[in-house]
Amino acid sequence: MYSNLVITAIYLALMFGAGIFFSRNIKNTSDYFLAGRSAPWFWIMGAVWATNIGFLHGYLAHGGAAYEWGLIQANFEWFQGPFGYILTGLFFIAFYWRAGIYTVPQFLERRYGNGIRTIYTLAWIFIFLVTIAAELYLGGMFLKNILHIPFWPTVFVLTAVVGSYMLLGGLGAAIMMEFVQFVIMMLGTMPLLFILLKMVGGFKGITSTLIGQWGVSAQYFSVLPDIHHPYGPGPWIVLGQCLVVTIGWCAGHQSMVQRNLGARSLYDAKLGYVAASIPKTLGAFLYIVPMVAAPIVFSQMGIFVEKSDAAYGKLILNILPQGMIGLFIAGLLSAGLSSIGSVLNSASTMIVKDIYERFFVKGKSDHHYFVAGRVATLSVIVVSLLLVPVVLKVYLIMWLEQLLLAMVLGPFMAVLALAIFWPRANTPGSLAGFLTGGAFAIVLQQVFGVNIFFQISWWSFVVSLAVTVAVSLLTPPPKKEKIEGITWQSNFEAMVGEVIEDRALSTAVRATGIKAKTIVLPPWYLNIKYWATAILAVQIALLLFFG
Amino acid sequence: MSRRPAFLLAVLVLAGAVAAQERFIDVRQAMADALTAAKTAAAKSDWAAAGSSVEAARTIWARDVKPLIVEGVKTNSDFREYADRIGEVEADLEAASSAAAAQDAAGLAAKINAAIWGISHHPRGFDVPPPRYSTWDWVFGLSIGIGFCVFAIWFGLYLRRSYYSRYPKAVFVRKRK
Numbered sequence: 001m002y003s004n005l006v007i008t009a010i011y012l013a014l015m016f017g018a019g020i021f022f023s024r025n026i027k028n029t030s031d032y033f034l035a036g037r038s039a040p041w042f043w044i045m046g047a048v049w050a051t052n053i054g055f056l057h058g059y060l061a062h063g064g065a066a067y068e069w070g071l072i073q074a075n076f077e078w079f080q081g082p083f084g085y086i087l088t089g090l091f092f093i094a095f096y097w098r099a100g101i102y103t104v105p106q107f108l109e110r111r112y113g114n115g116i117r118t119i120y121t122l123a124w125i126f127i128f129l130v131t132i133a134a135e136l137y138l139g140g141m142f143l144k145n146i147l148h149i150p151f152w153p154t155v156f157v158l159t160a161v162v163g164s165y166m167l168l169g170g171l172g173a174a175i176m177m178e179f180v181q182f183v184i185m186m187l188g189t190m191p192l193l194f195i196l197l198k199m200v201g202g203f204k205g206i207t208s209t210l211i212g213q214w215g216v217s218a219q220y221f222s223v224l225p226d227i228h229h230p231y232g233p234g235p236w237i238v239l240g241q242c243l244v245v246t247i248g249w250c251a252g253h254q255s256m257v258q259r260n261l262g263a264r265s266l267y268d269a270k271l272g273y274v275a276a277s278i279p280k281t282l283g284a285f286l287y288i289v290p291m292v293a294a295p296i297v298f299s300q301m302g303i304f305v306e307k308s309d310a311a312y313g314k315l316i317l318n319i320l321p322q323g324m325i326g327l328f329i330a331g332l333l334s335a336g337l338s339s340i341g342s343v344l345n346s347a348s349t350m351i352v353k354d355i356y357e358r359f360f361v362k363g364k365s366d367h368h369y370f371v372a373g374r375v376a377t378l379s380v381i382v383v384s385l386l387l388v389p390v391v392l393k394v395y396l397i398m399w400l401e402q403l404l405l406a407m408v409l410g411p412f413m414a415v416l417a418l419a420i421f422w423p424r425a426n427t428p429g430s431l432a433g434f435l436t437g438g439a440f441a442i443v444l445q446q447v448f449g450v451n452i453f454f455q456i457s458w459w460s461f462v463v464s465l466a467v468t469v470a471v472s473l474l475t476p477p478p479k480k481e482k483i484e485g486i487t488w489q490s491n492f493e494a495m496v497g498e499v500i501e502d503r504a505l506s507t508a509v510r511a512t513g514i515k516a517k518t519i520v521l522p523p524w525y526l527n528i529k530y531w532a533t534a535i536l537a538v539q540i541a542l543l544l545f546f547g
Numbered sequence: 548m549s550r551r552p553a554f555l556l557a558v559l560v561l562a563g564a565v566a567a568q569e570r571f572i573d574v575r576q577a578m579a580d581a582l583t584a585a586k587t588a589a590a591k592s593d594w595a596a597a598g599s600s601v602e603a604a605r606t607i608w609a610r611d612v613k614p615l616i617v618e619g620v621k622t623n624s625d626f627r628e629y630a631d632r633i634g635e636v637e638a639d640l641e642a643a644s645s646a647a648a649a650q651d652a653a654g655l656a657a658k659i660n661a662a663i664w665g666i667s668h669h670p671r672g673f674d675v676p677p678p679r680y681s682t683w684d685w686v687f688g689l690s691i692g693i694g695f696c697v698f699a700i701w702f703g704l705y706l707r708r709s710y711y712s713r714y715p716k717a718v719f720v721r722k723r724k
Contacts, residue, residue: 069672210673217675226678227687231671235691243695295670302586302660304579305667306572489709 005147007326011184011333012161019165019177039175039262041526044272046182047175047259047342048085049279053185054339055138056131059287059332063312066291067305069231070220071546073291076246077284078223078542080237082277084246086532089260089273092251095420097266099486103346104254105354111419111486113427116434121354123408124254128347129380132340133387139336140388145313146329155388158333162341163381167374171262171349174341178259181334182279188331189286195319196290199297206293220292223546233452240454244461248409251416254346271528277535281542290315344384348376403445406453410460411437418468423487429472437464571619574611575666578604582659585643589652597655598647604662605640612666628669636665 039047055061066073101107105124109117140155165173200206210216219225224234232241250256250273263269294315298305303318305311316328352373361368411434418425418433441460444450450459484490524530585600613633619626639662646655680688 068670069675070670072672214673216673218677219675220670220672222678225675226680227684228679229675231675235688238691238695295673298667299664300660302579302583302656302663303667304576304663306575307668308670488706 003322004326004329005149007323008143008147008329008333011326011330012157015177015181015333015337016161016164018180019161019173020168038172038264039259039268039272040264041268041272041275043175043179044259044263044268045275045279046179047338048256048273048276049283050178050182050185050335050338051255051259051342052081052276052280052339053283053335055135055142055332055336056339058283058335058339059189060138060142060309060312063287063291064307064309066288067294067311068308071223071288071292072219072225072229072232074284074288074546075223075232075237075241077280077282077288078539078546080242080246081280081283082535082539083242084250085277085280086274086535087247088250088256089270090528090532092247092416092420093257093260093269093273094266095486096257096261097269102258102261102353103350104252104257105350107486108415108419108430111483112415112425112430115427115431116415117354119434120408120412121350123404125347125350125355127404127408128254128343128350129384129387130391131343132347132380132384133391135336135340135343136384136388137391139333139340142313142332143329145310146317146325155385158337158340159381159385162337162344163377166341166344166348167377167381171258171345174338174345175259175262177341178338181338184334185286185331185338186279186282188327188334191324192290192316192320192328193285196293196297196315199319200293203289206296209296221546223543232454236452236454236458240452240456240458240461243458244413245405245409245454245457248413248416248457252409252412254350255342258346258349259342267528271526271531274528274531274535281535281538287312344377344380347380348373351376351380403442406445406456406460407438407441410441410457411435411464414461414464415468418465418472419487421488422469423483423489424472424477425468426472426475426478428475429468429470432471433464433466433468436467437461440464568625571612571615574607574615578607578612578666579663581607582643582663585647586656586659589647589655592650592652594647594650598644601640601643601647601655601659605644608636608640608666629666632665636662639665 053059062073062076096104096107099107099110101110103121105117105121108120136155136158139158140151143149143154144151165177197203197205200209207221210220211218219229222234224237225232227233227235260269260273263272291311294311297303297315297319298311301318303314305314316325320328352369356372356376357369361372414437415425415430415434419430437460440463441456444456444459450456581600581604585597585604588594588596588600616626616629616633620630639658643655643658643662646658
């Protein structure tokens with residue numbers, strides 16, 4: 001017990017020290033918000049995954065859902081997640097990069113104007129605040145249950161550790177810390193899988209016990225179940241989750257995108273995102289597969305599980321040896337801290353760039369906005385801490401976050417896809433489409449009682465797409481100079497040259513220039529197309545095996 | 548009813564339900580702790596302590612846990628799984644009591660484990676009906692699958708064609724040393 005506490009304390013102290021160390025060279029807004037655009041692809045890979053996976057959208061909540069519903073939860077890791085990462089890496093990141101932006105709402109403004117930027121910003125800031133509060137709540141409860149230490153001091157210590165390096169170091173410190181945390185997460189939490197599989201006789205042992213002896217439904221082991229499944233009907237996973245929510249999440253979530261905007265070149269940004277789908281795929285072995293085996297262990301060892309959210313903590317507490325629990329906690333805390341840190345950084349970036357600089361104080365020096373970024377970070381920390389008791393007592397807020405995500409991601413995906421691939425889409429069309437799609441999501445849930453998140457997202461996407469197209473066709477097209485360089489049809493030859501130069505520098509080869517129609521290839525093992533193809537092949541194999 | 552009182556009522560009802568669920572967790576945890584204590588005592592051959600811990604667990608079951616389940620299932624479907632297992636849990640507790648009296652450590656541990664699992668939350672995914680595919684499901688599923696592939700191929704080709712119509716295909720060369 002004390003050894004676990006000591007290991008956890010040492011880990012938190014090291015994270016604090018490393019965070020301060022990485023913060024020492026942060027001097028302006030570009031450093032603070034975009035890490036000075038200096039991160040190589042493997043840092044991006046680690047940071048994107050560590051951002052994505054935390055207590056909430058990873059170990060504790062996804063692990064709990066895997067215990068409750070089975071292998072279907074792996075569709076996030078084996079199907080739609082990597083699909084979204086790859087598509088975003090291959091198509092969307094380049095447009096953000098060329099637009100020279102700090103935030104996703106900035107891109108929407110460049111393409112569509114002010115209105116949609118403000119709505120999108122406010123929705124995401126609220127989602128971020130709730131997310132940080134929920135992460136702190138889950139982390140505090142987890143440590144309370146495992147180490148038997150008081151809840152509130154734990155929450156304050158977690159906040160102090162992550163807040164300190166985010167406040168001082170911004171995205172630069174965050175990306176470096178996230179890469180370190182990515183490694184600790186992988187090494188610290190992977191042993192659970194092997195110990196557990198040995199206990200239950202491998203994956204075959206799990207299926208033969210649960211299906212053969214207990215008579216459990218075969219759908220507990222299906223990644224894409226039938227359409228009647230109460231939690232995740234297969235076709236709706238493909239339509240709503242894979243095509244809309246996941247791509248919307250990967251391309252529209254400021255924290256995810258911001259890591260890529262901090263890359264040293266477009267090539268690094270793209271490869272970083274595509275490569276992040278590898279740890280994403282492995283994530284299922286860290287917190288999904290163990291939870292599918294957990295019922296067998298709980299019943300054999302007489303471990304009481306009060307609810308699915310508590311299952312992951314109970315498992316590690318009862319399965320792992322004492323010293324290893326401490327290392328595991330370090331891995332798990334890495335997941336939580338990296339997610340909290342990234343969302344904290346993104347929320348402050350949006351507050352400064354999308355709200356403060358636009359509506360309150362314009363045209364000040366770079367140093368002014370740099371300081372404002374730190375004040376915004378501190379403010380987000382304080383507001384999130386104030387929200388923790390609300391999350392603790394009123395579960396309604398989590399429901400509100402889910403509804404907001406469904407309202408935002410479907411319409412966002414529609415207007416983003418049209419922004420890039422349909423030059424005729426214009427400001428009135430996008431605004432009407434975004435608002436109608438969001439309103440339709442509320443109507444679907446409140447009036448028609450649709451509770452499957454994927455269905456809501458899909459239909460809000462479809463409605464938003466239709467309304468944007470219709471209204472755009474009925475109103476004047478956007479001016480050509482306004483959309484130049486940020487649609488697929490743009491002439492971005494000059495930018496391509498710049499990109500190639502970036503890539504050439506980053507891979508230590510010399511570009512001979514676009515005009516001579518020659519492009520220098522990176523080494524074959526760093527070719528994005530090969531990576532994407534190999535990863536998609538692995539996804540297809542996993543789906544064929546578990547689908 | 549206007550929207551605000553309806554909302555407040557919904558929050559109050561939700562808060563009441565949450566409080567009831569917290570109590571239900573606490574009493575089951577107390578019962579599980581007593582049963583685990585019995586198992587630990589039996590492993591040390593302290594049969595008197597093992598027997599009294601099993602009896603303590605049975606008391607908690609009869610006094611706190613079972614009444615909450617019986618009452619809860621009338622208004623909340625979350626209690627259904629526990630109501631369905633009342634008979635099993637009682638049989639396991641009875642068998643655990645007998646095993647403690649007979650000083651059978653292995654039998655006691657097995658029955659205690661079964662009783663604790665009986666009062667634990669079981670995955671809802673266990674009870675999902677086996678896959679069912681009607682003709683309509685096949686049509687719907689295949690339409691989505693095939694439609695998705697056709698769209699992906701068409702869109703990919705469109706992107707490729709539109710790109711190379713603007714920029715002739717580049718000649719790739721290896722790095723010159």
